[in-house]
Every structure is written in structure tokens, then in C-alpha cells.
Amino acid sequence: MLAPLSVLGSDLPRIAAWPLAAAAAAYGLWQLRREAGRAPRQLVLATTAGGIDTLDGQPLQACRIAWRGPLAFVHAIGHDGRGQRLAWWPDTLPRPLRRELRLAAAARAASRRDRPMAP
Template identity: 50%
Template sequence: MPTSQRSSRASAPCLLEWRPSRLLAAALALLGVLAALALIGSELPPPLSLPLALLAAGEGLRLARRERLRPTRLVVIGGDGTAKVDGQAITALCVEWRGPLAFMRFRDVDGRSHRLAWWPDTLPAARRRELRLAAPVKAAAQKASSMAP
């Protein structure tokens, strides 16, 4: 058709902001408190269970605080297969899903591996769909060959 326009195969880049999850921080703090209660309720003698309970609760709070203080990251996944995190090019990008949770693994320019996890409180449904569409697709598993040639 002479009036039809050509469509572009390249899509717009996917811009996502990763930030620490309040749900994860609350879960870490709660696990620390529950571990402390489990130690107190165990059959350990009180001179041993009370200091261990304080350590468990303190460690849970420390992990929750560390999670909340992680810096915000800007993730850009281009339509041409390139990806950047905070303006730095990345390689070996892999996005995996566990229900509403999204896990992204990648390597930076120095070859170090990094992981980011988006929880439902940090990645709304529209952004989840956008990430699903922009993420590289894994190759399908090969059919196993038979025993006999």
C-alpha cells in the first residue's frame, strides 16, 4: 500500500528506578525479632539464650537498616539489547520472575556480578509489564537426544 508507513523495529528504552523495599526491610527486622523469641522460648539456659536473643534481634535490625540505606539505581534497558545501570554499561543481563518479584542479575564493566530485586512495593504492575517486555528472552531448552543413534 502506498499510504502505509513503515514501522520501526526498535522500541523505546525501558527506564526503571530501583529503590530499597520497605517490605523487605520490615521482613528482615521481623525475622530478627522472631529469632530472638525462638531463642528465648528454646530449652537453652537463660544465661545463654538472652545474649543470643539480643544478638539475633540486633542482627535483624542491622540488616533491615542496611537494606533501607542502599542507594537508588537507574536501570535502562534499550530496545537494541544494550543495558545500563547508573549510566554504566552492563553485560550478562538476566531477569527472573518469582510471582510478583523480579530479580535482575548482571555484570558491570569490571566483571563483578550484581543483583537487584524488585518487590511489589517498588515496582507497580505497569512497570512489571514493561520490564517483562524489555528483558532479554532466555533461549528455549534443547530437546534431549535419544539414547540410540
């Protein structure tokens, strides 16, 4: 949304800046339309150690959740072996689900760490 303004605010010559700003605006509108039409994804994390994580009803072989600041990233491998990545701002979730996601991600990270010593 701000790409056309940043192009116009740059030191490009005006004869090149205006077409590039128009192209950036058109691309932004195209991306907006494409993302708005995309169906929401459903990620279900297993609550037990032997449970199966699912993404849109399909089982996952591996699923890892990472946080970078306010953003959440899911790296998953589907049952067909293909990798899938999701990135979103969890503030779009209701507060109880957001807290549940943070707790589930923290529990998974704690249980997957290697032990520093032999038992």
C-alpha cells in the first residue's frame, strides 16, 4: 500500500517514477484480491505426545512453531513429504486461542530440547 508513495519519494526521475508507482499500486491491488479470496487455513496441534498434527484436515509428519516478535511461523511437512510454511500475525486470533497457541508452542519447544547430560 505504501510502495507507490515510496517510489514517488525516491530520487528516481519523475518519468520513471510514475509508471513504476502505478505498477506497484496495481500489483498491490492484485495481491489484495488474491489474498482476500483465499480460504482460511485450519491448524490443529496434537495435545498428546503421540497425537497427530493436522493442517486443513491432512495429517502432518512434522510441525514446528517459531515466533519472531509478534509474528508466528509454522514449518510443517505434510503426509506427502512436501514442506509447507505459514506465517501470520496471531493478533487476528481471539485472545484465548492466541494464549493457547503460545502455550502449545512453548510446551513443544521445551519437550524437544536435547538433554545436557545422560539420564
